[in-house]
Amino acid sequence: MPDLQYDINNYISFFSMPEAGSWDKEEIRYLNSPSISELESRFKTWRIIGIECYVIIFTGHGYCDEKRNRYIQLNDEEDYAVEQLKTLVGEKSRSLFISDSCGTVWTPAQEAIQDSIQEQREFSSGDVNYRDICRFKYEDRLSNIPEGTFVEVYASAFDEGALYDEDKYHSIYSYFLLKAARERIKEKKSMRKDTPFYREYTSFTFIHEIAKRTVQDITKGKQNPVCVIEKGAQFPFLVVPKVSSRIL
Numbered sequence: 001m002p003d004l005q006y007d008i009n010n011y012i013s014f015f016s017m018p019e020a021g022s023w024d025k026e027e028i029r030y031l032n033s034p035s036i037s038e039l040e041s042r043f044k045t046w047r048i049i050g051i052e053c054y055v056i057i058f059t060g061h062g063y064c065d066e067k068r069n070r071y072i073q074l075n076d077e078e079d080y081a082v083e084q085l086k087t088l089v090g091e092k093s094r095s096l097f098i099s100d101s102c103g104t105v106w107t108p109a110q111e112a113i114q115d116s117i118q119e120q121r122e123f124s125s126g127d128v129n130y131r132d133i134c135r136f137k138y139e140d141r142l143s144n145i146p147e148g149t150f151v152e153v154y155a156s157a158f159d160e161g162a163l164y165d166e167d168k169y170h171s172i173y174s175y176f177l178l179k180a181a182r183e184r185i186k187e188k189k190s191m192r193k194d195t196p197f198y199r200e201y202t203s204f205t206f207i208h209e210i211a212k213r214t215v216q217d218i219t220k221g222k223q224n225p226v227c228v229i230e231k232g233a234q235f236p237f238l239v240v241p242k243v244s245s246r247i248l
Helices: 005-015 036-048 082-089 130-143 172-190 204-218
Strands: 028-031 053-059 062-064 070-073 079-081 094-100 114-119 150-154 201-203 226-228 236-239
Touching: 005 028, 005 053, 005 172, 028 036, 036 082, 053 082, 070 082, 079 082, 082 094, 082 150, 094 172, 130 236, 150 204, 172 201, 172 204, 172 236, 201 204, 204 226, 204 236
Parallel strands: 053 094, 094 150
Antiparallel strands: 028 114, 053 114, 062 070, 070 079, 150 226, 201 236
16 A cells, blocks of 8 residues: 555645644544554544544445445454444544545455544633634534434545546645635635625535535546435534634
């Protein structure tokens, strides 16, 4: 598998932005080719301490079986079904799962992967500034998502591959997903915010659709990203509040 460090750093950089949830370094957990026991142990610990919201990013090898069930390859010897992951996060959690991996139908090859998992912890307030306001509003929107929601996102449709730019060392879908999100933040910041038409939040599905069209265009329809939404949930992907970036 090509070097995935660009994708990992790109996601970490994005989620550290105030508008993307203002996640602290301590709230980001990166697992490199974890075993099943390690993965399940981590989530068991997070459930025990009361974690209820997750953004899980997987980048690496994946595949489908003939019944369209999705799998991700954790390491050289172990695969993990997405259905198992749904159980792992807990029935009351609110989760967004993004898998930048293939959806081809095959028997899994023995190839190493890297995995990036984002996990949200309890917010502790401090001085009221732009970053804190973004975080507060982000969490407020998360709390309105129905319990048990598990939004599934795949870089490719059933029986398709997920392309990787070997010259620029990044996955096609992840790159254009985060590019669209950053451009949306820039666009929202330039808008007038003193009108009743301004909306602070942008959903993940909105950004996904932009990235999806770009990927389809670049690959000439050979790669078609998929987003499966449960219970009509609109997972927030970014927020640009009606405030100045200066401390209030």
